[in-house]
Amino acid sequence: MRDYISRRQKVQQKKNVRSTLFFIILTISTFFILIFFGIPLVVKYVGFLTNLKKSNDQIDQEDTTPPPPPTFEYFPESTKESDIEIKGFTEPGSIVVLYINNEANELVTDNEGGFSYKLTLTGNEYVVEAIAKDKSGNESKRVVGGKIVIDKEPPELTINKPADKEQFFGSTNKQIRIEGTTEAESKVNINGRNVIVDSSGAFTHSITLNEGENAFSITSEDQAGNKNEKIITVSFSF
Secondary structure: OHHHHHHHHHHHHHHHHHHHHHHHHHHHHHHHHHHHHHHHHHHHHHHHHHHHHHHHHHHHHOOOOOOOOOEEOOOOOEEOOOEEEEEEEOOOOOEEEEEEOOEEEEEEOOOOOEEEEEEEOOOOEEEEEEEEEOOOOOEOOOEEEEEEEEOOOOOOEEEEEOOOOOEEEOHHHOEEEEEEEEOOOOEEEEOOEEEOEOOOOEEEEEEEOOOEEEEEEEEEEOOOOOEEEEEEEEEEEO
8 A cells, every 4th residue: 555655656746847847948938939039029019109100190291181261250340449359260279370460470279279369459440361270381261350440439420300499389299300310330329219220320210299398318329339429408388
């Protein structure tokens, strides 16, 4: 029985030695494979990534499509203010060249393609234009945003009928018409009521008089926001 156990132990020892040698040889082989094949493979992979980046850069450089031209948000054609903010949008990440009377101002758009510029108004008239440029140097066509006219003068306002201090008598004269002229495209208001102004600046408004004195405040406001006011008083009695 002892001989059988001893013989069995020797066989197991030989298996253990063989397994140990096998793992040692495998480890050494793996190390040499990594040295001779792994590093060159890593180098090739790095080279591949570098070439890919160069290829992408080359594609970007070959971009010949211009960005869309800038689109302007509304700004008044006429103003009495001392400064105004010009806003618009185009392709995100592009550069907007804003021309104010042909003087260039470069603006960088935000993540949504928006841009803004505060213009200080010291002259009498400004023409606003713009182009967009992308990273490849492509330029959009030049677009005109509009013209800004500086107007700080109140509109002319003339009341043709009735005359100030005019008197009206009798039931047939209880309703009168207020007629006048002002600057074309202005807004006319009579005692809080808007009145239609035609293309020539003429306006008319019918109103019923109360007995006694009747006061009328007539205002005209132009596109720049300047105002002119005339006050007339008429009297009525039966």
